[in-house]
Amino acid sequence: MATSSTWTVVMEDKMIIKQVGDGAGNAYTIDDNTFWSQSDFSNIWAIQYGTSPSSDEVEYRDDTPHSTFADTGISFQQFIDKWDSAHLAKLQADWDADERDESEKGARPTSYSS
Numbered sequence: 001m002a003t004s005s006t007w008t009v010v011m012e013d014k015m016i017i018k019q020v021g022d023g024a025g026n027a028y029t030i031d032d033n034t035f036w037s038q039s040d041f042s043n044i045w046a047i048q049y050g051t052s053p054s055s056d057e058v059e060y061r062d063d064t065p066h067s068t069f070a071d072t073g074i075s076f077q078q079f080i081d082k083w084d085s086a087h088l089a090k091l092q093a094d095w096d097a098d099e100r101d102e103s104e105k106g107a108r109p110t111s112y113s114s
Contacts, residue, residue: 006050009079011041016083018114019050028086035082040074049076080114088112 008017014036017027030036045059049069056069069076091109098105 004051005048005056007047007076007079007083009047009049011036011044011046016079016086018083018087021114023087023112023114026083026087026090028083028090030082030086032082035078040072044072047076047079049079084112084114087114 004019006018006020008019009015010017013029014031015027015029018024043060043062043064045061047059047069048057050056058067058069058072060066088109088111091112095105095108102108
């Protein structure tokens with residue numbers, strides 16, 4: 001797999017991991033079978049994305065040689081959108097669990113965009 005990627009997707013685990021920037025290190029399991037069962041994903045094992053178009057890498061389940069992500073024809077934004085949604089839910093849950101007064105903790109998060 002490529003090194004120093006900004007995103008990792010592990011299809012088998014239904015997991016998307018942001019590697020750099022705000023929220024880095026957070027791995028979310030996306031429980032959405034309709035999303036993961038897209039035919040474009042059927043042979044993909046894992047994706048490393050965000051290094052460069054020539055070194056972003058896709059690993060396949062069968063003996064298909066690894067390829068660049070650009071070769072898949074898939075939009076990576078759909079993975080980012082799923083991660084952003086899961087991260088917003090976490091931020092909101094953290095805010096809800098914070099027992100401080102609202103004036104101390106600020107406004108409840110209503111959106112998140114990577």
